[in-house]
Amino acid sequence: MNSEFCSIPSTQALIAFDAVARHRSFRRAAEELCITDSAISHRIRELERNLGTLLFERTTRSARLTMDGDVLLKSIVPALVALQSATSSFKDRHTHVRLSILPSFARFWLLPRLADLQHALPDITLDIDTTLRQVQLDQNEADLAIRFCRDPGSEGLAVTKIMDDAWIPVATPTYAASLGEGGLQQRLRRATLVEHQRQPWAPWFELAKLEPPGTGKLLLLSDTAMMVDAALQGVGVALVRRSLVDRLIRRGELEVLFDIGLESDSSYFLIFRKHSLSRRPIAEVYGWLIDSIQNDKANP
DSSP states (O other): OOOTTTTSOOHHHHHHHHHHHHHTOHHHHHHHHTOOHHHHHHHHHHHHHHHTSOOEEEOSSOEEEOHHHHHHHHHHHHHHHHHHHHHHHHHGGGEEEEEEEOHHHIIIIIGGGHHHHHHHOTTEEEEEEEOSSOOOGGGTSOSEEEEEESOOOOTTEEEEEEEOOEEEEEEOHHHHHHTOSSOHHHHHHTSEEEEETTBOSHHHHHHTTOOOOSSOEEEEESOHHHHHHHHHTTSOEEEEEHHHHHHHHHTTSSEESSOOOEEOSOEEEEEEETTGGGSHHHHHHHHHHHHHHHHHHHOO
């Protein structure tokens, strides 16, 4: 037996029709729904073929409802609201938010705060992907992404700058004590300097008005998290990003040898699709991240 509802147009087409009608623009409707202009046009054509009538009078800059379109809009909006109300309670029972985050930031900033996040948002399941690659948010690979860069290169996406950073010299208290007496210049000459391949020590020495050691041990690493681990293991004095070690400094596991920070030319950005914050779970995780970072700044 055929269903009596089989002739109803697809909900995707009806939602696209509602978006175009509200914006009077195919382009702005496509942006709201995070689909291409051609996809929104295809859905409207499908709906018009299904109903056998034109729904919009199209111009190069706008789309205006026809009389039939106006009748349809007044009929379907209450139905769409009812469908959303009927299904949202079920969807919110198992809410997933996919967060793409840098491995170092995940390990040293997010992981120590995960228990707080779970306590604050107990009904949200956070799916964390630690990666350095540039995820395609416009292809729905993640809901939120945190990146450390100069320019997030996020055309068509929404971006919030969440944190600047600075490079500081840290070591364990035991290693710092092993460098002996004397001024910082003499002590650093006795140290093994741990350096990131993308951030040499030389600019920091210049900022601190110190002479770079002419001779000495230098350990070059390409992984940011390994830099922090090397310092924690007492390998040497590491020039690391403050954001990753603030908590370790407060706990006494690391100490700052000289409190001069070399400002980074990169910053942390929170990147997401436009309009994705209209989804409650994504908005709540976004809000928790912003609040946590602001709290860190207020309580250094």
